[in-house]
Amino acid sequence: MKNIYKPIEGVLENIITESSKIKTFVIRPKERFDFKCGQFIELTLPGIGEAPFTPSSDPAVKEKIDVTIMNAGKVTSLLHNSPKNISLGIRGPYGKGYPLHKFEGKDVLIVGGGVGLAPLRALLFGLFADINKYNKIVFRYGARTAQDIIYKDQIPVWAAKERVDWLTTVDVGDPSWTGHVGLITTVLNDLPIDMKKAVAIVCGPPIMMKFVTLKLLDLGFAPADIYLSMEKSMSCGLGKCGHCRIGKFYICKDGPVFTYEELKDTHDIWD
Amino acid sequence: MNKVYFIATDKLSFLVERLRDNYTVFSPAAKPQNYTKEVDYSFQKTAAKDTLLFNPYRCVEPLKSFFTLAKEKAADYFACEDNLKDLGQVIIFGVKSCDIQAHRIQDFVFLEGAAEESLYRARRENTILISSDCTAFKEVCFCLSMDVLPHPTTGFDMNLSPLNDGFLAEIGSEKGQELVNNYPEYFAVAKDTQIAARLAKRNNLIERLKRELAPKNIPPTSIQQRLIKEGFSLDTWSQFMQTCVECGGCNLICDTCHCFLLEDRKSAGVNEKVKMWDSCLYANYARVAGGANPNKMRAQRLRFRFTKKFDFFFEHLKIPGCCGCGRCIEVCPGKIDIREVLKDLAKKLNLAQ
Ligand SMILES: Cc1cc2nc3c(=O)[nH]c(=O)nc-3n(C[C@H](O)[C@H](O)[C@H](O)COP(=O)(O)OP(=O)(O)OC[C@H]3O[C@@H](n4cnc5c(N)ncnc54)[C@H](O)[C@@H]3O)c2cc1C
Numbered sequence: 001m002k003n004i005y006k007p008i009e010g011v012l013e014n015i016i017t018e019s020s021k022i023k024t025f026v027i028r029p030k031e032r033f034d035f036k037c038g039q040f041i042e043l044t045l046p047g048i049g050e051a052p053f054t055p056s057s058d059p060a061v062k063e064k065i066d067v068t069i070m071n072a073g074k075v076t077s078l079l080h081n082s083p084k085n086i087s088l089g090i091r092g093p094y095g096k097g098y099p100l101h102k103f104e105g106k107d108v109l110i111v112g113g114g115v116g117l118a119p120l121r122a123l124l125f126g127l128f129a130d131i132n133k134y135n136k137i138v139f140r141y142g143a144r145t146a147q148d149i150i151y152k153d154q155i156p157v158w159a160a161k162e163r164v165d166w167l168t169t170v171d172v173g174d175p176s177w178t179g180h181v182g183l184i185t186t187v188l189n190d191l192p193i194d195m196k197k198a199v200a201i202v203c204g205p206p207i208m209m210k211f212v213t214l215k216l217l218d219l220g221f222a223p224a225d226i227y228l229s230m231e232k233s234m235s236c237g238l239g240k241c242g243h244c245r246i247g248k249f250y251i252c253k254d255g256p257v258f259t260y261e262e263l264k265d266t267h268d269i270w271d
Numbered sequence: 272m273n274k275v276y277f278i279a280t281d282k283l284s285f286l287v288e289r290l291r292d293n294y295t296v297f298s299p300a301a302k303p304q305n306y307t308k309e310v311d312y313s314f315q316k317t318a319a320k321d322t323l324l325f326n327p328y329r330c331v332e333p334l335k336s337f338f339t340l341a342k343e344k345a346a347d348y349f350a351c352e353d354n355l356k357d358l359g360q361v362i363i364f365g366v367k368s369c370d371i372q373a374h375r376i377q378d379f380v381f382l383e384g385a386a387e388e389s390l391y392r393a394r395r396e397n398t399i400l401i402s403s404d405c406t407a408f409k410e411v412c413f414c415l416s417m418d419v420l421p422h423p424t425t426g427f428d429m430n431l432s433p434l435n436d437g438f439l440a441e442i443g444s445e446k447g448q449e450l451v452n453n454y455p456e457y458f459a460v461a462k463d464t465q466i467a468a469r470l471a472k473r474n475n476l477i478e479r480l481k482r483e484l485a486p487k488n489i490p491p492t493s494i495q496q497r498l499i500k501e502g503f504s505l506d507t508w509s510q511f512m513q514t515c516v517e518c519g520g521c522n523l524i525c526d527t528c529h530c531f532l533l534e535d536r537k538s539a540g541v542n543e544k545v546k547m548w549d550s551c552l553y554a555n556y557a558r559v560a561g562g563a564n565p566n567k568m569r570a571q572r573l574r575f576r577f578t579k580k581f582d583f584f585f586e587h588l589k590i591p592g593c594c595g596c597g598r599c600i601e602v603c604p605g606k607i608d609i610r611e612v613l614k615d616l617a618k619k620l621n622l623a624q
Pocket residue numbers: 040049051052053054055067068069070071072073074075076077115118119230231232233234256532555556557558559560561562
């Protein structure tokens with residue numbers, strides 16, 4: 001019988017520096033590994049520790065998975081400092097991921113902040129695979145400064161695609177930055193979308209998700225059309241260890257993507 | 272209706288003697304008297320010739336400690352085969368109704384949902400639970416307030432009910448029936464008069480426990496979920512939390528608590544995942560990277576424990592995540608009493624009867 005706590009082995013093939021605090025780790029699993037965009041994995045640094053991350057690569061690509069990781073603590077800093085070609089452990093995929101079929105025929109608004117862009121990149125690949133099914137994709141990306149922007153080479157390619165409307169904003173401008181300056185909530189007015197048939201997908205730090213959600217409600221989005229990527233402390237990823245519970249949900253098993261409708265009666269979701 | 276047999280007291284001793292050939296047998300042993308002058312019982316591995324002791328109420332240890340160990344290896348990785356220790360064929364005597372109820376919850380957690388835990392499954396299958404009716408109760412017992420009767424009705428392999436000259440053995444599963452089939456010489460078919468005697472004893476204990484619990488006014492299961500939902504913002508949590516020393520004892524001793532933490536280590540060159548019980552009363556339980564913590568305050572952590580027991584489990588299993596065993600009450604150095612917390616909520620919400 002399968003041992004649910006045993007990771008499969010993957011080889012860390014490449015490490016791409018995205019910004020001073022964020023790197024993308026390219027991992028080649030030694031066994032077949034499938035995931036859907038928005039599902040997450042538990043990534044093990046052998047003998048050291050594990051942490052949950054959402055793959056940022058195209059789910060259709062089977063031989064490699066990318067994981068984009070911010071240096072935030074014990075496991076992540078050791079990962080940031082590790083050499084290539086070491087073995088890493090992968091458990092998963094866990095959680096439900098994005099219900100792409102519910103976005104069909106809609107204007108899809110995606111709002112990302114910080115390393116929250118990682119799962120959204122996998123989502124973009126998922127949407128691009130069948131782009132004609134969606135009316136349009138409106139992306140609003142907020143980074144702290146121009147130096148914190150990740151996927152720098154890819155954003156112009158995505159932004160130039162047909163049906164895509166992209167805007168990047170930085171909280172704090174500097175002379176090198178010629179684009180928009182202002183918090184993410186300032187670029188959500190006058191969106192080129194038809195509110196009556198639109199969905200919004202939000203992923204970023206909790207404080208950003210909170211204010212973006214409030215803004216979207218204000219703009220007239222229905223709570224059931226706002227998709228949030230929740231983050232809480234996790235250990236098992238399987239609804240057994242108890243850590244990630246909010247109210248009646250386990251984030252790992254019932255999420256990590258929830259509609260605001262599902263969560264609106266749950267206490268303390270933004271803490 | 273389950274099959275019921277009679278087994279005489281001396282025959283039960285012979286049976287246990289024989290069972291030791293094929294199983295590791297655990298049964299209750301009396302511990303030195305505790306501070307309340309009650310005799311406590313503890314599950315011990317019995318050796319040849321040990322007599323089987325009947326415990327009138329539950330043991331100190333939670334039954335979960337047979338199925339998930341406090342700290343143990345959960346996986347080896349990568350190349351190696353898992354080398355996990357199952358406990359072998361085990362028979363546990365002295366299991367009580369509250370333990371059985373708690374195991375509905377442990378089973379729900381580890382056998383259902385996204386996936387099942389193979390080690391838990393193996394241990395469950397290799398273990399025979401022989402429960403028994405309670406014939407007395409502890410000061411902290413409040414099973415009836417959680418809709419749990421002081422005698423098991425389901426969930427056991429065999430249940431023993433003491434009569435004057437022996438026990439009625441009710442069969443609750445195929446494993447229980449196999450025991451009878453394998454050792455038929457010890458069992459006789461139960462007589463109607465014996466079944467009537469069991470009923471009388473059971474009713475008598477229920478009446479005594481009801482009388483004991485009545486003045487305690489513990490809120491019934493019908494309003495417990497409401498208490499937690501509506502009492503979310505009350506000061507009950509911060510008041511009761513003042514004496515908490517964050518030892519985690521309440522969680523670790525609780526038979527329904529199941530939280531754990533996975534840690535990685537290297538042992539003799541092999542990478543291992545180690546699984547250990549965790550406590551939501553610990554400050555780090557909900558901490559995320561960067562130090563943010565939704566349960567920074569002890570009051571939030573106490574509330575988290577109660578929302579799990581009385582909201583989450585009502586929502587998913589239609590039963591409270593508490594079997595009324597009272598273990599957490601005995602263990603808490605801060606004298607935080609789950610019954611008093613529920614009562615305080617009821618009083619403040621004007622829902623007290
Ligand atoms: C579903 C999900 C998807 C995510 N996706 C991404 C992603 O794509 N990219 C990304 O950069 N980040 C992602 N994160 C966040 C990422 O998981 C954290 O940044 C990571 O866990 C940090 O680990 P660390 O060991 O470096 O940090 P630390 O701060 O050292 O530890 C963080 C966690 O480890 C545990 N822990 C550490 N010490 C203790 C202790 N003493 N007792 C108990 N617990 C302890 C806790 O659970 C704590 O929350 C995601 C999180 C979730 C929940």
